[in-house]
Amino acid sequence: MLKSPFFIPSKFVTVQATMANKPQQITPANKRVVVCGGGVIGVCTAYFLSKKGAAVTLIEQSSIAAAASGKAGGFLALDWCDGGPVSSLARASFNLHRSLAEELNGGESYGYRPLNTLSLSVTESKNPPRGGRKSTVPGWIDGPVKSPRTIGTTETTAQVHPQLFTRKLVEKAVADYGVEVVIGKVKSVETGDGKITALVEGGGVIGGDAVVLAFGPWTSKFALLSSIIRVHGLKAHSVVLEPREIDAISAHALFLSYHPAHGGPPMDPEIYPRPTGEVYVCGMSMEEEVPDDPEQIEPNPDSIRVLKRVAGTVSSHLGDESRVKAEQACFLPCTDDSIPVIGEIPGMKGCYVATGHSCWGILNGPATGAAMAELVMEGYSTIVDLGPFSPARFVGRS
Ligand SMILES: Cc1cc2nc3c(=O)[nH]c(=O)nc-3n(C[C@H](O)[C@H](O)[C@H](O)COP(=O)(O)OP(=O)(O)OC[C@H]3O[C@@H](n4cnc5c(N)ncnc54)[C@H](O)[C@@H]3O)c2cc1C
Incomplete structure (x- = not known):
């Protein structure tokens, strides 16, 4: 059982996004990114963003991996999405799980194994x-x-314990790359002048250069997204x-x-x-x-x-x-179209969304996080073509 205080589902009390305790490799010139939602998608995104040097604050309303990301099966398959729009994401992610396991001491602590x-x-x-x-x-x-x-x-299928995986990754992101975890409900997000602001229940305000919304099945309950993206x-x-x-x-x-x-x-x-x-x-x-x-x-x-x-x-x-x-x-x-939504929201500069992974979120978390990190930091993704996942496909639909 992990002992870090941020795994205790206490309600938000005070939030000040201070970068004072960041390790040295993070410079003030780096982007400040707020990631909302502490499921596997938000955590993988926070991990890869922070590895690229972003100063990341991760906000979760309950506890890390409190929802599907802690209660899923954790089954991974290399080629079961072949022939569909998720194929390249799934293949990249299956391989990333293997390399993450190597990076995280063989993945033993979170039950990674081919099977x-x-x-x-x-x-x-x-x-x-x-x-x-x-x-x-x-x-x-x-x-x-x-x-x-x-x-x-064992070449094409594997597994992780999803809650242990998600928590291990956030633990590493905090310890090695300075990610700050805040427990609190994000009430709203505002964008403008190249900056974003997240308002947290209880009065906390967290600012940054970009925000990634990874609310899973809560996406359509969030006012900013409810009229744009339907996730049920x-x-x-x-x-x-x-x-x-x-x-x-x-x-x-x-x-x-x-x-x-x-x-x-x-x-x-x-x-x-x-x-x-x-x-x-x-x-x-x-x-x-x-x-x-x-x-x-x-x-x-x-x-x-x-x-x-x-x-x-x-x-x-x-x-x-x-x-x-x-x-x-x-x-x-x-x-509605069974394809995840990963990308910048049209007309909202610096506001990104990553959700809709249905029954393959544990598999596709790492490649989603890595691609999102590239998109936010460099403006494009080389790991997977994010075109099929663009939120633009929803804009203009009633
Ligand atoms: C029974 C079951 C078995 C599954 N088995 C597998 C499997 O074997 N392999 C596989 O690849 N996938 C599997 N999945 C799918 C996988 O679990 C999901 O696709 C994945 O967990 C989704 O992750 P997420 O981060 O998008 O959402 P979630 O895990 O739901 O996380 C979203 C987070 O956002 C937080 N949040 C929401 N609103 C706010 C707010 N306003 N402020 C702050 N935080 C907020 C929530 O508290 C939550 O923690 C399974 C799912 C289920 C239900």
Whole structure:
């Protein structure tokens, strides 16, 4: 557990963006950038901006990785977005995750590892037969599974523990590159004369040369953006289990086509064993209003029950004998065209947005942050072509 005070969700008291304690490599000539939103997108952006020499203040209303970025699966894939507009972002980001893991002591502290990935069909029954498994699936998968197929290898799929990853990155950004973290709700942002000002609840004012808004599913609740960009939240559930015999569980991510005993359409839950001694199970999405504060997000008890049943059906190791570490829900940030929004807002110089990553925000965080850092500091991105992600595509639409 990290001890830094900024992980404690205390409300904003005083904010003075002082650069006095910055390490020496940061000079007064550098840009001052305010990054709003402490999810994986805001944190990756703050990290890469500060690495480039920007003096960065990161503002988060709750705690770092309090929302989806702390409750996601953390599954990463090199080529699963190929053929679509997110392909180059995903490929660049998959590789950046690998190099970040090298930079951050092998990524061990946040559960980075390449892993194999299987798809399976599962038909639920009241008393699932155990054993008689296909020799092609690992021994711990002892439930009624069919049609196993390898859909990812250690070359093409990997994972992180998303909360530990996001917090590790911010810890490094603070310690090595002088990022300042402020806990407080951003009420409004003003732009003009080449400067920006962020107003924080409680009266704090933070000024800078540029601002990056990374509010995830809260984007459309922010007045400045609500008439320009529509990002809606899709609620999804997860449980985190601690099996008694974690050593029996191999490094295989599972993508299921799950046929419930009572009939109905198949569901598509996912199961990710983690090297941190836990197994993460997610699925069960639904439309619901995003509450103002991530701390107010409550899981739906029926959805949690289903996910536990899925886990116990797939493996006896994940049944009643495993300890339930977390039952939780969070919101995917989704755009109407399913493409993230990354770039400067037309007509608002120095005001940038980075959001809408839907189910791939943990994967695409690093390349989004690195590209955004280039855009803010140099005016263009070499890491990925940000053209397809431009907020300009929303301007003029009703
Ligand atoms: C169940 C589930 C499983 C997932 N699994 C994966 C996976 O395996 N792989 C993958 O790549 N992606 C996965 N995702 C998607 C991923 O979690 C998201 O795309 C990503 O976390 C979005 O990050 P974000 O920073 O945009 O938003 P968030 O994590 O939602 O962060 C936004 C932050 O902004 C803050 N904020 C909002 N308004 C304000 C304000 N006014 N002032 C200050 N702060 C504010 C919020 O408190 C929040 O902390 C999953 C998502 C879900 C729901």
